[in-house]
Amino acid sequence: MTESTDNYLDTHRGGLQTTPEGQELYQRVQRAMDDVQEACAHAAQARAPRGLVRVSAQSDVGRDWLIPRVASFAREYPQVELELSLSDRVVDLLAERFDVAIRVGEVDDGRLTRRSIGRFRNCICAAPSYLRARCTPRTTEGLAGHVVLSYLRGNRQEAWDPATKRWVMIRAPYAADSNAALRQLALDGLGIARLPELTVLEDLQRGALTRLPLERLEDEGAPISLVFPQGKQLSARVRAFVDFFAGEARRSLPQSRARSR
Incomplete structure (x- = not known):
């Protein structure tokens, strides 16, 4: 054991014990490490987006x-x-x-x-309760006789025609000027709606709405x-x-x- 080490360590009943000088050195090193950690934390905080x-x-x-x-x-x-x-x-x-x-x-x-x-992307969907009360349309011609929920634009009611892929004017018993409202009408079993996948994704996953095989969505x-x-x-x-x-x-x-x- 070197002389410098002996300045910080002493024997005590067959073991080693830190001397007062060693305790002081340890405290200084610990404070220095704490200061470094604090400085790093402040630097990281300064770089964080705000x-x-x-x-x-x-x-x-x-x-x-x-x-x-x-x-x-x-x-x-x-x-x-x-x-x-x-x-x-x-x-x-x-x-x-x-x-x-x-x-x-x-x-x-x-x-x-x-x-x-x-x-x-969009999908055409309806509530299972609505489809149980009526047959499920599998072609665009099969929509005849079904209730199609329409989008209200000013004083015009419009619905998406999957055959021509265009909006057409219709007269429907239920219309709304927001997709959130049309979603709720569809969930309540009042008709068939064309809605964004984002709006009804969870409803489709949990079975509250059913996607109809009317639109293959071949487009992107x-x-x-x-x-x-x-x-x-x-x-x-x-x-x-x-x-x-x-x-x-x-x-x-x-x-x-x-x-x-």
Whole structure:
């Protein structure tokens, strides 16, 4: 044992005991380690994304997909604040000072960067109670005599014609101007509805609604994209939002069939 070690250790009843000098050294080292850990924690906290992110989202995607995942985002990024505007109106991100938008359809604004995250598809469905009371239509001709829930646009009632893949004017006993309302009417067994998969996915999975074999959905559906101003370096908080929800989309949104092949 060296002389320097002897300064910090002493024998005591056949064992080793720290000397007062050794205890002082240990306390100094421990304080230094505590200071390093505290400095690392402060540095990590300083790098953590923080601040406000203003988000615009198409109403169905916002209500049925974005909102249910905000709590998970908040747990991962507790210092990021969100302002969420859900509307089918296409906002001007630059003029209205939004940081990012979730849009359905093509994006042709050259000022914006687009990051595709999935596809927006629809399905024709009805409640099992409705189908038990009537036969299940298996062709477009089979829809004759069925109650088709219509979408209300102003004073016009419209329904999707799976034969022509167009919206047509009809007169139906039940109509509504939101997919959330049409979903509830369908769940209550009042008729057949064409609704976004995002809106009724859980209903289909638990058997509350049944998908009808009227539309093979051979098309890809409309793209769902995260868009943000082009040519501008994203702040840490906006990058955190974009990356988090892009990751969520890969696990939960319908993807391009061409990509999955």
